Amino acid sequence: MAQLSGTVAVVTGGASGNGREICQTFAAAGADVVVADVREDPRQGGTPTHELVEAEGGRATFVNCDVSNRADLEDAVEAAEAFGGVDVMVNNAGIFRGEEFLDVREKGLQQFLDVNVKGVFFGSQVAAERMLASDGGSIVNMSSIGSIRALGAYTAYDLTKGAVTSMTYSLADRFGDAGIRVNAIMPGIIGTAMTEEDVPIVGTDHGNQYARESIPMERFGSPEEVANAALFLASDQSSYVNGESLVVDGGVTHTG
Known part of the structure; x- marks a missing residue:
């Protein structure tokens, strides 16, 4: 297993789903963890x-953290100082829901963007400021296959994840010479509490049939598989990986 011994990681959206599993996986690999979320109890x-x-x-x-508020993000990174300072930043927090394009209005779109x-x-930004004053670090952004593949009634969501992917490339170029690597993960459909609530087919017989027929690996992904991808990108095992978007989708994007 890739090791994070002696490192400190901040994980937004760390109370539930993929973020919760990332926190546990990082801790098992030796990292001290700041769980930053709007809720303390898991979804x-x-x-x-x-x-x-x-x-x-x-x-x-x-740390109670609303990621749409920069001051809250500063508090989360500041909390890492108690452990020695932030080495890994996982920007995992996000919202996901389907909405017909013609029905999207300003308030709903703004929430996605925020x-x-x-x-x-x-x-x-707040992580990079701290990392520039130390020995660099690793930033892992949670994108989605929706940034490179149409997901039907998820246009607003796809838009924001496309922005995350583009931002990842730009930041990798901006900070590579400072020892700060910036990469993204593009999950497919992952079996979390959020997807079970917001994607009607997940956790149903119909969903399992869809997976068998549409995904080369014939199943949905697990939070553990996303967390393992994050662990690789956060650790020195990916020391020459910068500006990469790692697709974790069972093969559906390129072969399904």
């Missing part, structure tokens, strides 16, 4: 992520 229920990490012998703290784009922009 799927259970023990708060930071408490779970501590119960398993790791070090973690929770969380999915502004949150990644300023999350990267």
Whole structure:
């Protein structure tokens, strides 16, 4: 397993779903973790992520963080100072819902932009400021296959994830010479509490049939598989990987 011993990671949206699994995976690999989220309790229920990490012998703290507010992101990165300073920033927090393009209005679009784009922009910014004053670091942005493949009634979501992908490339170019690597993950359909609520087919017989017929690996992904991709990009095992978008979708984007 890739190791993060001696590092400190900030994970936005770390209370639930993919973010929760990333926090646990990073902690198991030796990282101290700042769980930054608008909620402390997991969406799927259970023990708060930071408490779970501590119960398993790791070090973690929770920070209430609305990623649409730059000051909250500053607080999350500041919390990492108690562990020694931020080495890894995972901009995972995001919102996802389907809405017919002709029905999207300004308030709904602005919410997508505030969380999915502004949150990644300023999350990267506040982390980069700290990383520039140290020995560099790794920024991992959560994009989506929706940034490169049409997802039907998810135009507003696709728009924001396209912005995340483009931003990742730009930041990789901007900070590569400072030892700050910036990469993205593009998940396909992953079985989380959010997708089970917001994607009607997930967790149903119809969904399983869709997966068998449409995804080369014949199943949806798991949060553990996304977390392992994040671990690779965060660690020195990807030391020469910069400006990459790692697709984690069972092969559906390019072969399905």
